[in-house]
Amino acid sequence: MTDRYIATGLRPPAPLRRLARVLGLLPLLVLATACATRQEDVLRPVPAAAEASRVEMLVVTTRQPDADPGLLYSGERGDAISFDSIQVSIPPDRSRKLGEIQWPARALPDPKREFAVLGVRRAPSERQILDWFRRNRNAKRQALIFVHGFNNTYADAVFRLAQLKHDAGITAAPILFTWPSRASVFDYLYDKESTTYSRRALEELIVQASRSPDVGEVTILAHSMGTWLTMEALRGVAMREGAIPAKVKDVVLASPDIDVDVFRRQMIEIGHKPPRFTILASTADRALEFSRWISGGVSRVGGADLGPYAEITKLLGIRVIDTSTATSADPLGHNAFADSPEMVAVLGRTLSGQSLQSDRADLIGQVGGVAIGTANLVGSAARAVASPSAALAVSEVRSIREQQSGLKQRISNGRLAY
Numbered sequence: 001m002t003d004r005y006i007a008t009g010l011r012p013p014a015p016l017r018r019l020a021r022v023l024g025l026l027p028l029l030v031l032a033t034a035c036a037t038r039q040e041d042v043l044r045p046v047p048a049a050a051e052a053s054r055v056e057m058l059v060v061t062t063r064q065p066d067a068d069p070g071l072l073y074s075g076e077r078g079d080a081i082s083f084d085s086i087q088v089s090i091p092p093d094r095s096r097k098l099g100e101i102q103w104p105a106r107a108l109p110d111p112k113r114e115f116a117v118l119g120v121r122r123a124p125s126e127r128q129i130l131d132w133f134r135r136n137r138n139a140k141r142q143a144l145i146f147v148h149g150f151n152n153t154y155a156d157a158v159f160r161l162a163q164l165k166h167d168a169g170i171t172a173a174p175i176l177f178t179w180p181s182r183a184s185v186f187d188y189l190y191d192k193e194s195t196t197y198s199r200r201a202l203e204e205l206i207v208q209a210s211r212s213p214d215v216g217e218v219t220i221l222a223h224s225m226g227t228w229l230t231m232e233a234l235r236g237v238a239m240r241e242g243a244i245p246a247k248v249k250d251v252v253l254a255s256p257d258i259d260v261d262v263f264r265r266q267m268i269e270i271g272h273k274p275p276r277f278t279i280l281a282s283t284a285d286r287a288l289e290f291s292r293w294i295s296g297g298v299s300r301v302g303g304a305d306l307g308p309y310a311e312i313t314k315l316l317g318i319r320v321i322d323t324s325t326a327t328s329a330d331p332l333g334h335n336a337f338a339d340s341p342e343m344v345a346v347l348g349r350t351l352s353g354q355s356l357q358s359d360r361a362d363l364i365g366q367v368g369g370v371a372i373g374t375a376n377l378v379g380s381a382a383r384a385v386a387s388p389s390a391a392l393a394v395s396e397v398r399s400i401r402e403q404q405s406g407l408k409q410r411i412s413n414g415r416l417a418y
Contacts, residue, residue: 041070042104042155043086045119049111051092054118055162057174058132059084060205062198063154064180070107072120073154075182077194081201085121085132088162098167099339100329101159115159133173133214141216142172143209144351147202149224150191150257153183164221164338168348172219175209177202179229188294195229202233203240210245219250219351220275223337224287227256227302231266238270246273252350254280254337256302257291263301274317278350280337282323287334321346 048054061082063073072084089111096102102114109116121128133143146164148157157178165174179198181191209218222230230251238244256263256279267274281302282288288303326343328336336343 043117044070052111053090056087059176061178077180085124087118089116098341136173138171144172145175145220147177147222147226149226152181167344203236210247218248221252223254225257227253228258235269248275251275252278258301259298277318279320284324284333287332
């Protein structure tokens with residue numbers, strides 16, 4: 001495609017260069033699909049093994065139930081919200097690497113060497129859910145809601161949350177929200193529509209968790225396409241309830257696959273008192289480069305160069321961790337938040353509420369060059385290429401706050417148009 005430019009020494013036009021880069025990603029995307037071809041019906045309970053760790057989670061899903069007890073749910077859309085309590089076994093630390101999921105090689109896993117399910121309680125009662133939370137809560141009575149990303153089976157999501165809780169030392173009670181994904185890189189648009197299909201269900205989960213007198217805090221961790229679903233659900237909660245519930249303290253967006261203009265609008269509509277936001281972003285994220293291409297060339301929040309824009313996010317209270325140099329087993333650079341030992345440690349500290357701004361030097365040492373940055377995520381995509389002055393940053397924040405105030409007034413008057 002670019003041969004004639006190479007032959008003449010001319011530089012191809014920008015659209016052609018972008019297309020060439022995206023086409024270069026296709027082999028990696030195909031490779032990722034090939035690597036995902038594995039034993040999937042692995043959720044049948046097996047006996048526990050000595051020294052293996054255990055993670056007990058509540059799973060909330062909008063997926064369609066599957067009659068196969070090894071699958072439990074498919075990637076199709078269900079007619080109702082389903083609940084399950086699942087206990088996952090993780091091999092002893094000497095038998096695994098931090099950040100990795102030791103995927104079962106057969107339908108009945110070996111808990112000594114592989115991730116396995118020890119028990120499943122289908123449709124637990126309200127009393128059983130409350131008992132589960134009381135067994136798994138920490139001193140802060142925290143609930144952690146994890147929303148997975150694109151291209152995930154039900155088992156993928158279950159094992160990922162178990163791995164994160166174990167490896168990052170998360171003490172909050174783990175709740176998985178899993179939406180219908182067909183787990184194929186060729187079903188991007190189906191998955192994106194499935195997040196819209198699941199938005200109201202996640203809203204209800206956030207609201208009900210916040211209303212429970214047994215829950216002290218709610219933390220949300222979302223990845224990739226799941227960040228769009230999370231932001232839309234938070235936006236919906238804010239518009240329904242008038243504000244985000246005070247118990248929702250922290251929201252961590254890992255590799256957010258969100259249009260930067262859409263993110264700006266979501267932040268406006270979330271309102272004056274948003275939770276603390278942490279964004280994990282990387283300019284080396286090739287999956288988000290592909291997403292940007294198929295989304296009209298608009299930058300994704302998780303893939304943009306966020307470093308030059310410290311002023312706005314500092315004023316808005318958004319912190320950004322640049323994961324561009326983090327080591328990852330993912331050839332697309334999209335899963336560093338979970339499979340990089342360095343980033344898993346940082347994630348654990350973030351979810352525990354420790355300050356990252358106060359010990360920047362120590363953080364850089366841990367992650368091997370990954371540093372705290374901030375970003376202009378509230379301006380338009382066109383402005384994202386220019387570094388704003390402090391005066392412009394303050395002006396932007398003032399503009400957003402004015403829009404938030406105006407939106408709140410329109411909601412109170414019953415008018416939601418803008």
